[in-house]
Amino acid sequence: MSMDAELRARAAKVIPGGMYGHLNAVLHGETYPQFFVRAEGARQWDADGREFIDLMCSWGPMIVGHRNPVVEEAAAAQQARGDCLNGPGPIMVELAELLVESIPAADWAMFSKNGTDATTQALMVARAATGRTKVLVAHGAYHGADPWCTPGLSGVTPNQRADNVEFTYNDLASAEAAAAVGDVAAILVTPFKHDSFEDQAFAEAEFARGVRALADRLGAALVIDEVRAGWRLDLRGSWEGFGVRPDLSAWSKAMANGHPIAAVTGVDALRGPAQTLYSTGSFWFSASAMAAAKATIEILRDTGGVALMERAGDRLRAGLAAQAASHGFVINQTGPVQIPWLSFEGDETLAQGVAWAAACLAEGVYLHPWHNWFLSTAHTDDEIDRALQRTDAAFAKLRSES
Ligand code: PMP
Structure with missing residues (x-):
């Protein structure tokens, strides 16, 4: 065997x-x-x-x-001093500074562990900011495994899905039609269409700019789910090439070369609402993954x-x-x-x-x-x-x- x-x-x-x-x-x-x-x-x-x-x-x-040696050394050095402490290390500030410096749409950052933490937290910020409920999401897009977004419906109640309103990726008219439901807190979109089981599709510039304009018109937050694409397409944010900046972005996966960390970044206007959230986790502040993230992003920046x-x-x-x-x-x-x-x-x-x-x-x-x-x-x-x-x-x- x-x-x-x-x-x-x-x-x-x-x-x-x-x-x-x-x-x-x-x-x-x-x-x-x-x-x-x-x-x-x-x-x-x-x-x-x-x-x-x-x-x-x-x-x-x-x-x-x-096992990139530079990333592993940064993580190990932090680990040797202490990882999960009574408060975060200085590295948390340094990492937030690096994100704010390198991502034009980021004026602040909050950290967690998984992509689902980040997408969920981003929607909480959007809802706190707008006092609204609904979120527009592309049909078939993956945003994580919490009850509001998991593709498997086992263990999920209809109520937990009731606030998602679907549109078709790259179809602006369908997003506008979905918005007619009213009470829209956020439009949540991935940088390109990367649904499983089917060919991938780039976002069309008109769609990217259109959802930005739609969010503005609605007074809703445009949230880009960068969990899969982040740091592979453009270190500044995946839609920078379109000249489209989100209000909030969710990051994880490649952020620390395999060390567990996620982040939400956002614009100044959402700093106040972000501050009102009670959002936390036992391991969200552990320092070694933050050290790994800083090293990873610096390597990507410095080596092209x-x-x-x-x-x-x-x-x-x-x-x-x-x-x-x-x-x-x-x-x-x-x-x-x-x-x-x-x-x-x-x-x-x-x-x-x-x-x-x-x-x-x-x-x-x-x-x-x-x-x-x-x-x-x-x-x-x-x-x-x-x-x-x-x-x-x-x-x-x-x-x-x-
Ligand atoms: N959003 C996207 C676009 C993803 O690809 C993923 C993970 N595949 C998630 C969110 C959820 O991330 P995690 O599995 O780390 O919770």
Whole structure:
């Protein structure tokens, strides 16, 4: 029995369902390992010692290489002095200063642990500011796993969903129609459409500017959920390129290269309402993740991290396109190159994508058949080329089986 199988059998006895949430390997496809023991740079090793070139980056958190020495040193130095204390360390102020300095739409920052904390807290600020209830959200968009937003409705009451009003991403008219419900506290939107199971889509400039104008007209807050895209597209905020600045942004995932932290940033006008919230958690102020976050963001800033990830993404996308063509497959590669995804044309059930992803896994590339992937600054030309050798073998296997 493999170590993974043994651990799964033990887990089944002491963990509901053996595993839950987005890391439940059963959801990723039968062949995916559940348990991992080590990571370094752009590689991860599973419990059976199999090595993978990691194109998922732990589903986003890793951005400057697993166990990046500078980040780990900053976190360890703080850990050695104390992490979870009677109050936050000076690092909390330093990190807030760094966010305010680097994100034009940020005049203040509040910290928590997970993306869901941040999206939820951002909506609390919007509601505190407006005294209103409703939030406009794009149909199918993921904003976290609390009752108000989890895609699974088990354990959720209708009341907990009653304040979400849906619109269609990139369809401004649908957002305007949704706003007719009245009592709108916030429009919550991701920087691009990255819903699971379907091709990704960039935000159209007209849509981005339109939701900004709509929020202004309503007197509601525009909240950008940067949890997935943050620090990979633009360190200043993902819609800076459109000239669109949100009132509030929710951040997490890549913020500290895998250390647990999230943030809400906001504009001056919402500082007062933010101050009125009672929002806290036992571990929200622990200092080592803050030290890791500061180090991560500084590395990205000082090394031109976004450009490095784009370079890796361009190389991967071009390589995959050439391979698919040479093996006679028509594929769609969508979304930003550094947060890529690939689907096979006409593969409605995703069966072909699942088979290709499984073949990639067998060749030693960890990626996903229905959730976007993530690249990091550790994906050097050499790592991408090695990954491409393996994906080529996966395309060949798929062709030989078809
Ligand atoms: N928003 C978005 C856009 C996300 O991608 C995620 C996580 N996948 C979340 C919110 C929730 O973050 P977390 O899982 O850290 O609570």
